[in-house]
Amino acid sequence: GAGVSQTPSNKVTEKGKYVELRCDPISGHTALYWYRQSLGQGPEFLIYFQGTGAADDSGLPNDRFFAVRPEGSVSTLKIQRTERGDSAVYLCASSARTSGNTGELFFGEGSRLTVL
Amino acid sequence: RKEVEQDPGPFNVPEGATVAFNCTYSNSASQSFFWYRQDCRKEPKLLMSVYSSGNEDGRFTAQLNRASQYISLLIRDSKLSDSATYLCVVNTGSSASKIIFGSGTRLSIRP
Numbered sequence: 001g002a003g004v005s006q007t008p009s010n011k012v013t014e015k016g017k018y019v020e021l022r023c024d025p026i027s028g029h030t031a032l033y034w035y036r037q038s039l040g041q042g043p044e045f046l047i048y049f050q051g052t053g054a055a056d057d058s059g060l061p062n063d064r065f066f067a068v069r070p071e072g073s074v075s076t077l078k079i080q081r082t083e084r085g086d087s088a089v090y091l092c093a094s095s096a097r098t099s100g101n102t103g104e105l106f107f108g109e110g111s112r113l114t115v116l
Numbered sequence: 117r118k119e120v121e122q123d124p125g126p127f128n129v130p131e132g133a134t135v136a137f138n139c140t141y142s143n144s145a146s147q148s149f150f151w152y153r154q155d156c157r158k159e160p161k162l163l164m165s166v167y168s169s170g171n172e173d174g175r176f177t178a179q180l181n182r183a184s185q186y187i188s189l190l191i192r193d194s195k196l197s198d199s200a201t202y203l204c205v206v207n208t209g210s211s212a213s214k215i216i217f218g219s220g221t222r223l224s225i226r227p
Contacts, residue, residue, distance in 0.1 A: 033215065042122075042203050042217040043160065056214050091159060105152075105215065107159035 002026060004108035006092050012114045013082055021077045021111045025094030032075050033095070033105065034067055036088040043091055049075060082115045089113075117142055122204050122218035130226055133194050137221045139187040139204030149180055150205040151189050154220065160203055163189075191223075199225045 005024040013019055025032050030051055035043035045059040052072045060066070064082075069075040079086055089112050093105040122139045129135050141149075149166035164171065166178040166187055177190040187204055204218035 035217070040124075040219075042120075042219040045214060045216055048214060056209075058214070104162045105160075107161070109159055 004092055004094055004106050006090075006108035006111050008111055009109065010112045010114075012116065014116050015082060015084060017082050017115075019079045019082055019113060021079075021090050021092075021113070023075045023077070023092030023094075023108060025073065025075070025092070026096075026106055027073075029094035029096050029106070030072070031095040032069060033093045034075070034077050035091040035093065037091055037110070038088045046077070079113075082113075084115050087113055087115045118219075119143060119208065119216045120204055120206050120218040122221050124219055124221060126222035126224055128224045128226060129194060131194060131196060133225075134190065134192050135194055135223065136191075137189045137202055137204075137223075139189075139218055141185050141187070141204075141206045141208075141216075143206070143208045144182075144185060146185075146206045146208050148207040149178075149187050151176075151178060151187075152203040152205050152217070154201045154203055156200075160217070163202070194223075194225050196225050196227065199223055 007022045032049040034046040037043045047057040047067050048055050049069045064080045067077045089110040091107055091110045093107045095105050120141050151163040152160040153163045154160040164173050164178055166180045168180055170179045175192045179188045201220040201222050203220045206216050208214045
């Protein structure tokens with residue numbers, strides 16, 4: 001389909017392991033966002049890309065979290081030394097707007113991460 | 117203080133009722149505002165943008181009060197299908213940048 005695609009849809013890992021979550025945005029969308037959502041909470045901002053560069057990474061909780069978007073399309077969120085508190089749904093969204101009003105965010109279905 | 121605050125609810129109202137949600141934001145430089153809807157175990161989807169003059173889309177009315185940094189959503193003649201979580205969303209920058217979601221207000225419509 002033409003929507004935002006996230007893989008894997010579910011990931012179960014052990015504490016201390018490394019995890020990569022992938023996001024394939026809508027073709028042509030220059031803005032890409034990562035959020036994480038815990039049960040009963042709203043999406044928590046992690047990082048925003050405009051093109052290849054991280055325009056705002058102020059939401060990344062600590063240095064175990066890192067995200068890249070090397071060619072301005074697909075993005076990977078990387079989590080090192082996972083902890084049980086990292087368990088959440090990680091949502092990716094893309095948008096066509098680059099300035100002014102942000103326009104609509106289109107979300108993927110999310111990657112559910114469970115750290116045992 | 118959270119950047120975007122909402123009453124978490126839950127609101128449980130009968131079909132046909134009118135219900136209103138409120139939201140406040142802390143950054144006075146915020147430029148654009150939205151309401152998103154999220155169904156259980158689904159991704160958020162845009163419900164409507166919120167304009168300074170207020171705007172209406174069918175049974176839904178959104179209002180913005182910049183002086184009080186307050187946003188509202190009114191749903192008239194509520195339907196069973198309106199049951200969902202409603203997320204208040206604020207763009208805290210002057211361009212496409214940091215977009216912050218509130219924690220959401222749960223709405224349940226009963227027959």
